[in-house]
Amino acid sequence: MFLELIATVFAGLAAAGIVLGLNKGLKGRLPKWSLPVAAGAAMLASTISSEYSWFPRTKSSLPEGLEIVQTVDGSAFYRPWTLLKPFTERFAALDTVSISSHAAQPDMQMADLYFYGRWAPVSKLAVLADCATGRRAALADAIKFHDDGTVSGAEWVRPDAGDPILTKICKR
Incomplete structure (x- = not known):
């Protein structure tokens, strides 16, 4: 975030420098408002590009093995360009390398899910998928794994058909 702020400031300074050079080359013929407008436009363009x-x-x-399973696009009235074309502000990625199961319960798959956000730290969530019944649960302290591979204490959710997280975990 700090580096993007620095880049935005430098974009404004660069645009102001270019307008100053042009104005000097044109012997002061540019209007006085051209310098702040150019700096502001460059800073806005830098922010939008970022x-x-x-x-x-x-x-x-x-890294290899992380596959994006869901994206969330965002737009806001105070960023009018996003009303025309929303941008991806966060997404979830599944670590396909981490998918594992118990030999006695092959339909129960466990995997790590990572959540990325534009201005947020990456967070990780272990997920248990019951591929036979089409449900999944976030792994929490209350969950107990038994020797036969069964699970107790899970708070199962049954997502809509075609849920990208469940589909990707159960695909293998």
């Missing part, structure tokens, strides 16, 4: 490039940059830097 917003729209966050998801592709983050996606390209994901």
Whole structure:
């Protein structure tokens, strides 16, 4: 966040420098308002560029085995450009390498799910999927695993058909 602020300030300074150079070359013929308008426009363009490039940059830097399963696009009235084209502000990625199951319960799959947000730290959630019944549960302290691979204490949720998280976990 701090580096983006610095980049925005430098974009404004660069635009102001270019307008100053042009004005000097044109012997002062540019209107006085051109310098702050150019600086402001460059800062706005830098901010917009940063917003729209966050998801592709983050996606390209994901380690191998992490697959994006869900994205959330956002828009706001105070960012009018997002009303025309919303941008991805957060997403969930499944660690396919971490998918595991108990030999006695092959339909029960366990995996790690990571949540990324534009201005938020990455958070991790272990998820248990019951592929036979189409339900999943977040792993919490109350869950107990038994020797035969069964689970007790899970708070199961039954997501809509085609849930991307459940589909990806049960795909293997």
